Amino acid sequence: MVRFIKRFYTFLIFLFLYAPIVVLIIFSFNSSKSRGSWDGFTLNWYVEMFQDRQIMSALYVTLAIAVLSSIIATIIGTAAAIGIYNMNRLNKGIVMNLTYLPVLNADIVTGISLMLLLIFLKLQLGFTSLLLAHITFNIPYVILSVMPKLKQLNKHLYEAALDLGASPMYALRNIIIPEIKPGIITGLLLAFTLSIDDFVISFFTTGSGVANLSITIYSMARRGINPKINALSTIMFLSVLFLLIIVNKRMDNSKEGDN
Amino acid sequence: MKLKWISYPYIIWMVIFILLPIFLILFYSVTYSTNEGIGFTLEYFQRFFEPIYINVLWRSLKLALTSTGVCLLMGYPMAMILAGKDIKKRNVMVLLFVIPMWMNFLLRTYAWMTLLERNGILNSFLGLLGLSHMDFLYNEGAVILGMVYNFLPFMVLPIYSVLIKIDKSLIEAAGDLGANVPTIFRKVIFPLSLPGVLSGITMVFMPAVTTFVIPRLLGGGQFTLIGNLIEQQFLFVGDWGFGSAVSVIMLLLILISMGIMGKYEKEQEGGGLW
Numbered sequence: 001m002v003r004f005i006k007r008f009y010t011f012l013i014f015l016f017l018y019a020p021i022v023v024l025i026i027f028s029f030n031s032s033k034s035r036g037s038w039d040g041f042t043l044n045w046y047v048e049m050f051q052d053r054q055i056m057s058a059l060y061v062t063l064a065i066a067v068l069s070s071i072i073a074t075i076i077g078t079a080a081a082i083g084i085y086n087m088n089r090l091n092k093g094i095v096m097n098l099t100y101l102p103v104l105n106a107d108i109v110t111g112i113s114l115m116l117l118l119i120f121l122k123l124q125l126g127f128t129s130l131l132l133a134h135i136t137f138n139i140p141y142v143i144l145s146v147m148p149k150l151k152q153l154n155k156h157l158y159e160a161a162l163d164l165g166a167s168p169m170y171a172l173r174n175i176i177i178p179e180i181k182p183g184i185i186t187g188l189l190l191a192f193t194l195s196i197d198d199f200v201i202s203f204f205t206t207g208s209g210v211a212n213l214s215i216t217i218y219s220m221a222r223r224g225i226n227p228k229i230n231a232l233s234t235i236m237f238l239s240v241l242f243l244l245i246i247v248n249k250r251m252d253n254s255k256e257g258d259n
Numbered sequence: 260m261k262l263k264w265i266s267y268p269y270i271i272w273m274v275i276f277i278l279l280p281i282f283l284i285l286f287y288s289v290t291y292s293t294n295e296g297i298g299f300t301l302e303y304f305q306r307f308f309e310p311i312y313i314n315v316l317w318r319s320l321k322l323a324l325t326s327t328g329v330c331l332l333m334g335y336p337m338a339m340i341l342a343g344k345d346i347k348k349r350n351v352m353v354l355l356f357v358i359p360m361w362m363n364f365l366l367r368t369y370a371w372m373t374l375l376e377r378n379g380i381l382n383s384f385l386g387l388l389g390l391s392h393m394d395f396l397y398n399e400g401a402v403i404l405g406m407v408y409n410f411l412p413f414m415v416l417p418i419y420s421v422l423i424k425i426d427k428s429l430i431e432a433a434g435d436l437g438a439n440v441p442t443i444f445r446k447v448i449f450p451l452s453l454p455g456v457l458s459g460i461t462m463v464f465m466p467a468v469t470t471f472v473i474p475r476l477l478g479g480g481q482f483t484l485i486g487n488l489i490e491q492q493f494l495f496v497g498d499w500g501f502g503s504a505v506s507v508i509m510l511l512l513i514l515i516s517m518g519i520m521g522k523y524e525k526e527q528e529g530g531g532l533w
Contacts, residue, residue, distance in 0.1 A: 009337070009340065010352075013337050019374065020368075021367065023380065024370045076269050076272060079266060079269065080266040083263050083269070084266050098273055102277060105513060106465070106468075106509055109510055110280075113283060116284060116499075117280040135272075172262065197360075199472065204493075214363060217363065217369070221476060233362060233366050241361075244358075
């Protein structure tokens with residue numbers, strides 16, 4: 001009996017979490033444009049999606065911003081984490097608290113404050129400003145992913161390398177970086193996903209003509225969302241899922257290889 | 260290690276893109292500008308304490324607290340079920356909680372409109388059962404549903420990660436000493452899971468109190484929450500001073516709650532996602 005209740009409860013929770021996603025995917029195959037009725041199966045939206053200029057440009061902006069901002073944030077953030085780790089206690093405390101600020105702060109306050117900054121600096125709002133904003137909110141997540149790995153690092157490893165004649169840069173590249181690599185990769189992936197999904201901060205820091213997918217969806221929401229967007233998100237969702245399965249498989253294989 | 264210098268690019272970035280913007284918001288919230296120049300004022304903060312705006316704050320807190328409560332009630336049993344599974348099943352199920360977050364959150368919220376609207380799927384279903392149509396959308400319930408839907412994983416995962424670390428022998432010991440199942444839960448499991456519950460509450464309450472998209476879509480724009488107030492001031496009214504003052508109040512609110520939570524977390528081991 002308890003087992004049944006547990007299963008039923010789990011089922012209900014997952015139904016709640018997945019119902020909207022299933023609806024979204026089903027409606028990407030609906031031949032009617034309205035979301036109210038089902039008029040038959042079609043793959044048209046998947047074809048038309050590639051011919052829609054607005055959607056393709058939004059996809060391009062989203063991916064370009066996500067790739068660039070996550071790579072730049074990972075480089076700056078990893079370097080920052082190593083530097084901060086070697087600071088004295090007081091400085092470390094100050095810098096880390098300031099780093100936490102954008103993570104804890106409300107997106108809307110971060111967005112508005114960055115908008116004020118961009119206007120203050122007289123930067124034109126557009127692709128560059130959007131990129132700067134995304135790098136800014138991504139860096140703290142990279143630092144927070146790399147920091148725990150640095151704390152696990154054996155302190156004497158670096159010193160031993162120097163004693164054996166390695167230059168600081170050589171030791172950094174060949175000793176420290178390989179050791180903290182898992183943290184760096186986690187940070188990179190986290191930054192990439194956050195960037196792809198962001199709406200609020202992008203909404204306030206972009207200019208006319210430059211819109212990512214979230215902004216495009218938001219502006220469409222009042223007129224009714226085009227099924228082409230459903231089609232595109234279905235493809236993106238399935239590719240993430242596919243990637244994940246591959247990564248999992250590879251990890252399983254390498255674990256078996258170790259044994 | 261003498262590698263401090265490699266963090267300098269970030270320090271510079273931090274000063275420009277984190278410190279300076281906060282300073283600008285503070286600056287706009289306490290100054291007014293006329294043709295003669297810039298002057299100091301506390302008028303914007305005073306205005307926030309007018310009944311209309313205090314009501315907005317009150318409503319935001321109420322909706323966010325309700326959603327946090329619902330998330331806790333729904334999420335705690337789920338976290339316990341998850342923690343009771345064996346490792347392999349557990350990892351798959353945790354993944355199942357994370358996967359929905361990869362679908363654009365605006366789209367997921369929008370999909371709820373398809374489900375809930377007047378001619379939507381849920382109402383057609385009710386029609387089939389011979390029940391009359393109901394208005395699910397554009398009320399407080401819909402806004403709470405949207406918040407619970409979007410933030411539930413942030414409640415389940417921290418509680419789960421604390422629950423799996425609880426020493427099983429403590430529970431067995433309590434049983435051996437004659438405690439029944441509800442007593443074990445009340446006296447052993449729940450107190451030990453508190454750090455997770457606290458991080459869960461923070462991780463749900465914070466985004467819930469500041470969201471402006473969920474009330475806009477599911478509340479149909481008739482529910483002005485504090486996030487909507489800020490957006491309006493900057494994008495439609497153009498009153499940057501007042502908008503900044505509200506942002507500063509929101510920032511203070513967040514810092515105060517973090518302070519309270521931080522105090523608790525120092526006493527016990529934290530159960531965050533990291």
